[in-house]
Amino acid sequence: MIRPMARTNTRFVEAYNELLNLCDQLEVGAYLPSENALSAQLGVSRTVIRSALTRLDDCSIIALDGREKILRRHSNAEDRLEGPPVLLGIEELESRFLDWVLRMDVPPGTVLNVAQLSKDFSVATHTLQEFFSSLSRFGIVVRRPRGGWVLLGFTKNYAVELSDFRTVLELNSVRHLAALPLDHEIWARLDSLEQEHLDLLQRIDKDFHDFSPLDEKFHAVINSVVVNRFVKEFQKIISLVFHYHFQWNKTHERERNEDAIREHLALIEALRSRDADKAEAAARRHLATSKQTLLSSLETNSHAT
Amino acid sequence: MIRPMARTNTRFVEAYNELLNLCDQLEVGAYLPSENALSAQLGVSRTVIRSALTRLDDCSIIALDGREKILRRHSNAEDRLEGPPVLLGIEELESRFLDWVLRMDVPPGTVLNVAQLSKDFSVATHTLQEFFSSLSRFGIVVRRPRGGWVLLGFTKNYAVELSDFRTVLELNSVRHLAALPLDHEIWARLDSLEQEHLDLLQRIDKDFHDFSPLDEKFHAVINSVVVNRFVKEFQKIISLVFHYHFQWNKTHERERNEDAIREHLALIEALRSRDADKAEAAARRHLATSKQTLLSSLETNSHAT
DNA sequence: TAAGCTGTCTTTAATAATAATAAACATATT
């Protein structure tokens, strides 16, 4: 009779195999460490260690009697246990899901089938539920009145509001940055960033694809001067949305990227002058361009309303 | 044998009782409407209607034969079904949870016991899970490596970062507002707000408790000029945190509130001059005071680190 | 015969039951 396996025994299996390794390093006849020591060493609870020891005893690998754990033989390939398929955690899910939505161009209003998606992404259904719940904070999905989820974004409105929000946050970062003292490490980082931009500009005709990661890095550095968990959280979504769309929009890609590089350089220049107004103006220019790029990339795809 | 009730049959029970009402309004011997009609009328699926009709037949309230549904008798009290206890949805949970954390002064680092809390709040455990997942976006809770949740906020750091974030958003709103044309409806709303502030100032000695809702209203109006879903989402948390703490901090409450009213009035005045710099300065002053109030209210409570 | 109805079946989400794990407590051994 197959009993329902309520919770995966991954921890047990891994601990058991690890114990086999440990045993193989000992002489036959040697004593194993205490349960407490083993549990500390393998980083699992004593409960898991005890189950594993019991099984080792059942397989005659050790002789278990009270606190005596005598090694009787070394292990062979058959002794190894195979764990259940590993499910993804909620962190890996995030980028895979947004990737799916943005790349597959899933239209707004799509009803999200939790059962199906959990298979596709190889996660537990409740993991998806939790994930959707957290995404609902960003208005990407909404819960339907009696169960189920609907994909809301990414509409044109969403893009506009996201861009505006990004602008608010990033202008704040820029103003902070311009006020930092000259011995702050940020200036060295900006110098190095500037060099990378100049390098890419040299070989823009063939390497224009390299701009996307550089853009991500650039904005990350700018925003790094503001230490704020809310800013950080939003940066994740902003970065994902902007850069996925960036990668798609193939119209005038070389020119767009070249223009963006020049805007970045202008911003670096303005920041270095430590003139807040000048820096803000340069940042505004670039963010406006970015917004336009995002909007036009949505328009080339059909269902942005 | 009691079978496990996987999903609550609230919908069935409610539909059944509703059907009883409907039957009681008919003469004995009358025909009931079609399943489709009933399902449309009661707003439930035909599946539920069919189960209910079958039960009505079993109880000899109707005679069910194909599409003939003849009423045989009126219902009595015993026929009524009692549903399972109603669980709260995730929306009600939000304010109740934050209320609990803030009022009960749950210390940061507390491990949140989902099983226990789900009883206390009378919600399903998975509802809590989802809720925590969404709260984790705001860094109020974090998931522990192997299951479970820990309450993070509200530490001093959290308060500082929340205040700073609030300042960024609200200064943006203020700059927007100052640029709005004179015929915009916002000016009338500000006039009325100003009057409410002046009124309260008159009777501040006895009614200083009335300030908290007025403060909430004031900031809501200021921020209403920016239409942005991300701003709105944050306003919810900001408003909750600030106003709960506001209500606790009893030290110099009258003076604090009077000062805050004067700062509000100064901001309204500055906004009306439509001088962005002046308005920004006034807003900064008030937000700084607000931040200090929040911090001091955390310090009076023991465990802000 | 067309419109509407019911019978049947499929799909999906919400919940309870359950196994895995962690942790606390009690007892035994060195």
Added chain:
DNA sequence: AATATGTTTATTATTATTAAAGACAGCTTA
């Protein structure tokens, strides 16, 4: 006294199951 094991309890993650919704096809009646 310190550390080990034995036992019990609490809690989470996952599965199995049920309620509900919806789709489809065949029947009935006007």
